[in-house]
Amino acid sequence: MSRKNRSGGGSYKRADHYxxxxxxxxxxxxxxxxxxxxQHRTQLLAEGDRAVDLGCFPGSWSRFxxxxxxxxxxxxxxxxxxxxxxxxxxxxxxxxxIEPAVILEALGGPADVVLSDMAPRTTGDRYADHIxxxxxxxxxxxxxxxxxxxxxxxVSKVFEGRExxxxxxxxxxxxxxxxxxxxxxxxxxxxxxxxxxxxxxxxQEE
Numbered sequence: 001m002s003r004k005n006r007s008g009g010g011s012y013k014r015a016d017h018y019x020x021x022x023x024x025x026x027x028x029x030x031x032x033x034x035x036x037x038x039q040h041r042t043q044l045l046a047e048g049d050r051a052v053d054l055g056c057f058p059g060s061w062s063r064f065x066x067x068x069x070x071x072x073x074x075x076x077x078x079x080x081x082x083x084x085x086x087x088x089x090x091x092x093x094x095x096x097x098i099e100p101a102v103i104l105e106a107l108g109g110p111a112d113v114v115l116s117d118m119a120p121r122t123t124g125d126r127y128a129d130h131i132x133x134x135x136x137x138x139x140x141x142x143x144x145x146x147x148x149x150x151x152x153x154x155v156s157k158v159f160e161g162r163e164x165x166x167x168x169x170x171x172x173x174x175x176x177x178x179x180x181x182x183x184x185x186x187x188x189x190x191x192x193x194x195x196x197x198x199x200x201x202x203x204q205e206e
Contacts, residue, residue, distance in 0.1 A: 016187075031117055032060035033185035034194070035155075039068065042179060042196050044115075044153045048072040050107045052147060054095050054140050055118035059083025065115060076106045095139055100146035110149035116140035116156040119192065126191065130161030137167055137195075144197070145174060154197040161191075171197045 021033070039045055045068040053062045056077030063086045066075050075088035078098055082090040089106045091098055095118065104110070118140060120132040137156045144154040154175065158164050172178045175197030182193040 029058055029060040030185060032064050034117070034183040035061050035064050035115070037183040037185065038155060038181055038194060038196060039064075041181060042153075042198060044155060044196065044198075045069060045113050049112035050074045050109060051076070051113045051115065052103060052107065052111050052143065053077040053088075054114065054116040054143060055079050055136070056090065057081040057083055059086045061115055061117055062086045062088055065113070073112075074107055076103055078103065095136070095143075100143055103143070104147060107147070111144075111147040111152060112149060113153045114140065114144040114147055114155075116143075119157055119159070127161065130159045130163065130191075133157070133159040134161070134163045134167060138170075141167070141170060141174075144200070148200045150200055150202050152200040154200070156195055157192055158195050159191050160193065168195050171195050175200055 021030070045051060045065055047068065047070050049069045050073060051065045051069055053065060053075065056062045057079040062075060062077050062083050066087055069075060077083065077088055077090045078093070078095050079090070080092060080094070082092060091102065091106060116137070118136040120129060120136065122129045137158050140156045141154070148154065154171070158167060168178065168180065176199035177197070179196045179198070180193055181196060186192060
C-alpha cells in the first residue's frame with residue numbers, strides 16, 4: 001500500500017524469494033503469498049463472493065481476491081491510491097473516514113469477506129507501532145461488523161503486543177471460528193500475524 005501510515009506495512013528494500021516470485025507472477029507485492037496461504041488453510045474466499053479489501057494499494061490482495069471470486073463476484077477496495085490493472089471498484093480516501101454505507105452501496109449488497117492487510121508506517125518504537133496498528137485492526141473489525149452477512153468471513157493483520165489478545169477476543173465474540181495464522185511469507189523479523197474470523201454470527205448470537 002502507498003502512504004503506509006494509513007494503510008500497509010513498512011517498506012523493505014531487500015528482495016527475497018517471495019518478492020522475486022511475486023514479480024514473476026505479476027503481483028505488485030510479496031504480501032499476496034500471505035493471503036494465498038490463509039486462503040489455502042481457511043477457504044476464506046469463494047467464487048461469487050462480494051469482497052472488501054481495506055487498504056488495498058498496491059493491489060496484490062485485491063488481484064488475488066478477484067481471481068478467487070471471479071467475474072461472478074464483486075470486489076471493492078479502499079485506499080488513498082487505486083491499484084492498477086485490477087478489476088474492481090476502488091474508493092479513494094481514508095479508511096478512518098469512508099462510511100460503511102458507501103462501501104455497501106458499491107458492493108451492491110452485504111459483504112461475504114472483509115480483508116485487511118493494513119498497518120502503519122513503522123517507526124522503530126514497537127509499542128507505538130503496535131498501538132497505531134491496533135487502531136487500524138479495530139477499524140477493520142468495525143467495517144466487518146457493519147458490512148458482513150451472517151456466515152461471512154474476516155481477516156486482519158495484527159502486530160504482537162498487549163492489545164492483540166483483546167482484539168482476538170473481540171473477533172471471537174463475532175465469529176463462530178477464529179484462527180491465528182503467521183504465514184510462511186512473513187519476514188522473520190516481523191511482529192505481524194493475522195486473525196481470521198470465520199462464519200459471522202447473527203447479532204443476537206454475539
